[in-house]
Amino acid sequence: MSFFEDSNFEAFRERWNGVSRHLPEDCVQYAIYIINERLDNAHQRLHVQEINSAAKELRKKYSQDYIWQEEEFSLNLIHNEGRWILQGKTNFGDCIADEWLIAWILRELSKKFEDAWIRLYDTQGEFLFIEAAKALPKWLNPEIGRNRAWINSGRLIVIPLQESHAPKSLTTAEALSLISSPYFQLIHSRSMEAEAFRRLSNYPQEIQNNNHRAIVTIPRKLAHLLRKNPLYIAPAVEAFYLRDPISLKHLQNPNPSTLRFPPRDLVTVSVRFTKFLYAQIQSQQFAAPPTWATAIPSILTAAGKEKTEWGQQNAKALSRAEMGMKVTSGFEMVLQDAQFRGRKKVQEMQVLLEDVESGEEELPNDEEIKGWEMKQDDETWLDVDFREFQEELEGKKSKDWGDKGAQNNLRDIVKSFKHFMDDEGAGVEGAGDMMDDDDEDEPSDGGSETDDSFDSERFQKSMETFRQMPAEERPKALAKDMEKLLQELGDEDLIEGDEEDDEMRNIMNGMEKELNKAGALKLNPQDSDAKQVGNSKGYGNGRSSRIKELEKAEEEDEDMDESSDDAEENDIDYNLAKNMMDAFKAQSGMSGPAGNMLAQMGIQLPRDEVDEE
Template identity: 30%
Template sequence: MEIFSAVSDLPDDCVEYTIFLRDARESPTSKLERDAKLEDIASAASELSEPWTREYIWQRQEFNVKVVEYLGEPCLRGVTEFGDSIDDEWFIVFILRELSKKFPDIVVKITDNDGEFLLIEAANAIPKWLNPDNADSRVWIYNGNLCIIPTEDPDLATSYTLHDALQFLSNNASMLYHPQILQKEAFARLQGYPQAIQENIHRAKVVVPRRVAQILHHCPRYVAPASEAFLLRDPISMKVCSAMRNFPPEDSVTCVVKITKLLYTQMKSQRIIPPAKFKVPKANEEGYDEAELGMKIACGFELLCAGSGKSRVRKQKDYSTDPRFKEYMRMLEKEGFFKHEIPGTPLYQQLVSQAKKTFAEVSGDVYNTSDIGADIINGLETMDELSDEVIATWDSTVDDDKWMDIDFTEFESMLDSNARHGAGYNDQPEDTEEAKREILESQEKVKSMVDRLRKFMDDEKAGFDGVEFDDDISDRDEEEAARFSRIEELDDDDEVNEDDFLEFFLKEALKLSPEEIEQFRTDPTPEELKRLDGKTTASSERKDEDDDIADELLVKGIINEGENNDFEIMRNLLESIKSQEGGAGPGSNLLARLGLGSN
């Protein structure tokens, strides 16, 4: 079984891709000539993608390939860590697909932690005989198409070895299975490319330290690592932002920065008390949005340069107990890689070292990432002083961020569309009209609840995270003001009357009748929520009861990470309140934010 086609050990946020010469095994050319050809293809890949990647902002790592030898086969291989940006993964698919159109003598394999994710996309169009047990080395991108090596007998279909697959691709490419419906399903997310690439970028006005503006103008891609450094911050690392030695905010300018829509959403959703160095207006005052976002980006740069951003480098590990490496070594020995050398000899040890190096490269266990913070500091030393006159010549176009608003009509249509294509849709009970009416009523209740939460979060009269305090708060003792304003530091012993709030919530937010409220008290999982969840189990599995309420609201609700998240907000909140039994927890924290707790 081909060990690298089962990629369960690949991190969740990585994609790996390999490019083989289709006729390498049949061609009499030397290794030197094959490597030279692969280098030419790597250069062509850079030239091909350059117009699209020139101003592209990668979340973490960019597309890259280098020549390696894998199981005796010369190839180009790369691993990209894309973080939360699935768009980066699909951009790489687009690049590789276009490259395969330009070079008909190459074949491409691309996988992530889900394995053959293109097959998952095309699940409704793949042959019935194809399954994870026999798909190894059968799935390739060739000449712009997703192709499957066919089988003569579906009942006896087995996996291919890499060598056998390349042999088939070299001699029988015309026999590959690649119907149009397969291409449509597998590459559906690439519709609109390459124009869609730029649609991922948002231009926002910010107030940032002059040095930050200078860096982002010369190298816009640095906004991604700076944003991630801020998003992954911790209280200890944030101490450097109290001084802002590298990027003093006293000398700030207003400019427009480019940032991905994903990062923009993530940064906007963060709640933070500005460090004392920053002069951020109140939430209801003009200039608040650009000052707040600029403050967050500036803090991210300070974290990067202070070395406080979380490292992305994966260190090489000991492979002696790694089953993948053991299988890899067995296959190398079978292929004659060790040239019948006796273990322990100098040549054998040299070959083992070479095998480990190649394994680390192709398995994604080692990433050669530069010290971005050091690069930024060094770059600042070579840059000329940035004047206001120069900034005035920069593009000042700002994009509207209404794309962040939830369109519930479109949302419901998407849910309905996905349900019709999902398993079991045709097995609905006969009273579908009645069921549909009940679901729509439930959806209206969910929308009402989400609107209430969003109104609470956006209340301009509220302080950070919805805690209200008077305009004369500056006259209070600083420690007392900080205690009321830092929601993130709520004590675990905050007392909340869980029973009273539960009745209030069910009655006011969901508009349930007294009978329905009583049913909820006696049944851990209300029937309406059972239908919405699609399951009739006696109790729901709880998700990470230790997660803080910020994740529960901002990530699952406001950001809308997924298709059913508005319903999840309601279900998770109710489950949390019931499971606490009057004690502290996420539900208690939310009650305190709503002003229903007692200190």
Template identity: 25%
Template sequence: MAAPPDLDPSSIFSEKHSRLPDDTVFYAIFPDFSLTSTATSAASLHSLHLQILQTLTPLTSDYIWQHQPFSLLPLRPPPNSCLCSNHLPHLHGHLRVGDNLDDEWFTVFLLFHISTVFPDLSIRVWDSDGEFLLIEAAFHLPRWLNPQTSSNRVFIRRGKVHIVPRHRLRNPNLAEALSFVVSFGEESVAAEAVQAAVRKRIEEYPEKARRNMHRVRVRVPAAVAQVLSQEPCLVALAVEGFYDRDIDTMKYAAKMERFLSRGREEEELVCISVKMSRAMYAQLVQQTFQAPKCYPMPNRSDSAYVEAELGMKIACGLEMMYQHRRKEGSEGKGSTWEAFRESLERSGYFGGLLPGSKEYQRLMQNAEEYYRSSASFSRASEMMSAPVRRIDEILALPYSVDDFKCVDVPPSDDDSWLYNGEDELNSELLERQKEMELYDLKHKKTQKSKEQDNVGPSSSSNSDAFNPGDIAKTMQAFVEKVSSYKGAEVPENRNLKDVDLDADCFFKDVESMMKSHGGEEGRSDDDIEEGSSSDLDFDDSEDGIDGAELSEDIEDGEDTFMHSYSDALNEELKSTTLEKSFVRANEQAPKKDEGTSNAAEDMEEDFTPVDVDVNLVKSLLDSFSSQQGLPGPASNLLGLMGLQLPQEDKKEGK
């Protein structure tokens, strides 16, 4: 049967068709030999796979994972449903962490451990939030790094975090980024502050993983005790079945067909010790659940009631999980089918038909038939049925209640941590708050230091030590900055490129404009219109002027133009009093009571250069003084540049 358009079940978990689960961490391990040739043999990946699992076994053998254990699968191209890479051979896996965040960081620790033992590997790890290693070190990252620019940049290699620098690779793909990390690893190693932030989260592992385990005494039916004694990790599925129960699965707990086959009167509870994570223990204890009528429970006054109640929750969870997976395994549906069905709806396969209508049912039946013929059906059925088959194998072996009566069961671990969690949470929040405050303080100090280096020393802290020379230095730094379309910018630490100005072209254009208005002063307006030689006429071929000749004429006239331009400015300024307001080098500013009758004549022949800095400071101070302590342009401009002028003392009698 033909598949519905664009609905291959093998690709439903691609990033294009599916949203990543919120509580799942993904990881991929890329060996260096996968970069040299995509024809890497399956034997090489398989050998690496076995070596890694053998290395991790001592660290994970006694650990109870919340939902599923740490696993790796070798993948050679061309894969059909890989979130990591479609063309590079690698090992990959994913882990649902649920409510137990310790599983995620224990996984990170294992990946760092792998990268240390096997130095020729590059590892990626991420979740639905993205590069969560960067989130952990957010206060220490370079400013350019953000969720939009972090794609294919973050790796774990040789026990360190590597970040591919942007100035080396602008938008790298996975192969380019891996090649860079392998060839130029010393450049991609993240800053020590980033390393320390990540290392702080995993430095207590694997000891912290062992502390996260909680042992508790429970009383359960013999069948449950037999299963948990052979496969302790199945307690995770039992807790999951109990915690995620719904109306349909609770019907299985009401009958207890698999784990309470003898009936309530004949069934005897046995005492065993069960190891689980603290998160699992909290999920069992914090929920109230009424025991099914068919389940044998002691009286509430009995000292074993608490142990029996906890065991009842585990037994019911195991029953619900077993029956649910057996049904889903036979149908081959589960989460894979749900994802496939959602992809049908997104693609418009049902054409807006109402669920339950005849045509809708026909299309759904066609989709189910196609799904059963796909490889996804086989994989889903195998995955769902695996715990069921294992339980059947265990219970098929002979066992009895007497097997558990003579066993010495250790006491339960102290669970005071369950009720003192508020203190631990507050401590964690205070630590995060302190980290944020230190970051803000460091950021402010850095900004202040940059402002002082680029703008000049500020006089706001000590008005008595005010130096007028600071104004000239600050203004010089200000005018050297390049403005943008937004206006003038206050000096700060910027690496802006210089303005690319073609001076020769600029002077040629200005000279051509001056020639059009200079030269013959007696020409009428009509003559100007007829004989205009503006830049608009440069391309007019009717004049018969060759471009090279025009260029030579302009070059020859440059010196003449500059002299003429300077003379014209001087002549214009002679008729004004502007020259009287300037202070020249080695000269004091003229006093108000001094006469100025002969000043113009003296200044005409005085070629002493003007002291630009002194005139600038004098003008700004005069403007500031005229404000009389009120806001104004001088104080606003200097304030933006980090300078604060001292206020004038009030005169006596005022």
């Protein structure tokens, strides 16, 4: 009896149903408000309906065949607090291109209706401000930025702070009141707007550039389904990408009669994806289900007989068959797993398949399929050479690689990061301190750049030398490096301070005397503690011998400078080692900071086993 036929399978399913098998939801929300004092309530509703009709036409013109990752862009007419507004919410999943397509549609809509004020935000907040971070003034931060970004007449409009009010975020009603006020000055910054809408510069051409066509070998029934509506590919890829043992259950059955798309009557067709969807499914390692494991060899045999260059054609046929296997498996999952049944596209596919199986709908024959467009797009945008990628990160000039948009985004990210790292005025507020254009060219008061620079190459060489050094020499090396560091800092900075430093030093000396009287600074542990650590199972007998050496060092003549130095060194070493051992023991054999630090220095300790008692 297989696992899926076992009675415990239902209990397993119940446990899985309590766990979300979807990626974290990423949504973009949007709303369109009308600010026009000449319109009464009835005319305002008519005007909003006119805007909704224009939005549908715009979407139909530019994104009718666009494959949305999760949900499509849509607007709903609602009445709220005496206003007629259009609002919507779209789950774009991991495909950020969907979010920017919505931003472009709304911006184009605002150009046609000057009295429309559009609010656009996602689960991260004001994402237009995030995109325009380099050009934002210092006062504009996430704590007070909500409801301050608006799109009007194709422009980015920002609501500034009110002089008579404390800095805070605005409610929607407060923001609309300020926008409506003829006495309140709004901000329109061209530099801020250029940064915020930078990704929209290639639209609407970018909508077509986001498509990718691939030739795959799939069952004829599935080819008919995709011919009816190419947008069905999105939920199938999602189901394949988020597969789990339950959704794979149907594919593991070797009986092809249980499948909606058994691997027979196969045809080779061109399937349209978005680049994001294609990358998701192409990158997955997937073992062939039993039915496909027997079908793929026959596909390769047929391909070899048709062409004289058997090897080349065989490799191409194998690639198409493997991609077709993944696509078909995704459709099997989305149609047979209960978690997808409530979706609109899944219900549409079920109806089409019922028509085919009942004979009401005929499948396309070979002649019809030959008339379909067979297009295979170049896949070089998937390839990124590591050497060229490294050159891009280092700012060196290199030839173009991968997707052009990805290159530009990477270059902008690296440029912004370098600008932040070079800005001596950037403080604990992060990038916010460097985003003010007015301070960009001002000299820093913190000294020259070389004074505070960090030599990573020197640090790596020092760490490598330290790892290769014998264990007994490492404490002396650390002391020597510390002495060298103190000399570099200068005696005057450490000893000859001003009056405040002297006062603080006197206070610290007094505290030290009091703590010494109370025994709080006594470095040497009691004998009972030493025995307990030495006898702790798992650290080995080496700890006991080390403690005996410490006790012996304590008994030596304190008047001899050399002996005193050794004793002091042993005391410090012991306390440091004891703390390190306690931290390592607290890890209970798991990974932790103490174990990682010791491993970096080439020290491997055995796990602390539990006493049998």
